[in-house]
Amino acid sequence: MEILFYLLAIVAIASALGVVLSKNPVYSVLSLICTFFAIAAQYILLNAQFLAAVHIIVYAGAIMVLFLFVIMLLNLNILVETQRFTTARLTAAFTGGLLCLVLIAALRSAGDIKAANPANAKIGLIENLGMTLFNQYLLPFEVSSLLFLAAMVGAVVLAKKEIA
C-alpha cells in the first residue's frame, strides 16, 4: 500500500507539472483532471471513500467544465505573443512560495499524521461522515452555506456587470 501511495503521489505531481508546463490550455485542463483522479485515489487509500467520489464528481466533472468554459471565453486561439510580465511573474512566484511555506509549516507542526481510526475501514462511508458532519462539525457546515451565498452573489454581480 505504501508503494501505491508513492505511485499516486508521483502521478499527481507529474500531472500537476503538466498543468503548469503545457503550452495548450486544454492540455493543462486534461492534466488537472489526471491530478484530481490521483488525489481521489489517495482519498480512497485514506478510507475517505465518499470524499473521493465527491471529489471526482465535483472537481473532475463540474469544475473542469467551468475551466474549459473560461478557456473558451478567453479566446486563446489568436496566438498573441503574450508579454512576459516580470512583475506579475515575480508576484506569482512570491505568493506561491508563501503558500508553499505555510503548507510545509502546517505539515511539520502537525507531527505524525494518522488516520482517525485506522482499524475501521468504514470511517469514510456516508453514514459515519453524515453523523460527524451534522453533530461535531455543524457550525462549519452551516457557515459553508454562507460561503455559497457569497459565491452566488459574487458570480451574479460580476456577470451582470458584463451584460449591462
Add this chain to the structure above:
Amino acid sequence: MPSIQLQPDLNYIAVLLQIGIALAFVLFTYAVIAVAGPKLKGKNKDENFECGIEAQGNARVPYSIKYFLVAILFVLFDVEVIFLYPWAVNFKQLGWIGLVEMTLFVGFFLFGFYYIVHRGALKWE
C-alpha cells in the same frame, strides 16, 4: 514525511473492476478501429466535417458570459445536493434537529436562489 496508515476497504475491488472494464472497452474499441477500419487520407478526408456544410470561421469564438454564469450556479447547487446526501442517509438518526439544521442550510441557498431570480441572472434575452 509523516507516516500514513493505509488500509483501504477491499469492497472497492468491484469499483476498480468496473473502471477496469470501462477502460478496457475503450482501448479495445480503439484497437479494433485501428486494425479493422479502412484508412483513407486525403485533402477532403482530413477536413473537419460539419453536417455536409463547409466549415466556416473558427470554433473558438467568444460567446455570452451567460453560459458561464449558468454553469457556475449549477456547480454551487450541485455541491448543495452533495451535502444533502449524508443527511438523507442519516435522516432517522438525526431526527428533528437534523431537519432544522438542513432547513437552515437550504434556506441560505433558497435566499441565494431568490437573489439570482430577482436579479434576472437566469433570463435569456
